[in-house]
Amino acid sequence: MKRRSVRPAEAAELLGVCRDTVYVLLRSGQLRSIKAGRARLIPLAAIDELLSATDEVLR
Structure with missing residues (x-):
C-alpha cells in the first residue's frame, strides 16, 4: 500500500528544509x-x- 502521509522529519527531507522550518510552516x-x-502527520498532497x-509565487 502506498503511503499517503509523512511525519514532520520526513516532510523536511522531502522539502529540503530543516524540521524546525516544517513546524513554522505548520503553525503559519x-x-x-x-x-x-x-503523531502529527502531513499528507503528501499538502x-x-x-x-x-x-x-x-515565483512565476
Whole structure:
C-alpha cells in the first residue's frame, strides 16, 4: 500500500528544509497536517499544494 502521509522529519527531507522550518510552516497554516493520537502527520498532497503555491509565487 502506498503511503499517503509523512511525519514532520520526513516532510523536511522531502522539502529540503530543516524540521524546525516544517513546524513554522505548520503553525503559519502554509502546510496542512492532521493529528493522529500523539503523531502529527502531513499528507503528501499538502506538500504538493505547498510546492505548487510556491511555484505560482515565483512565476
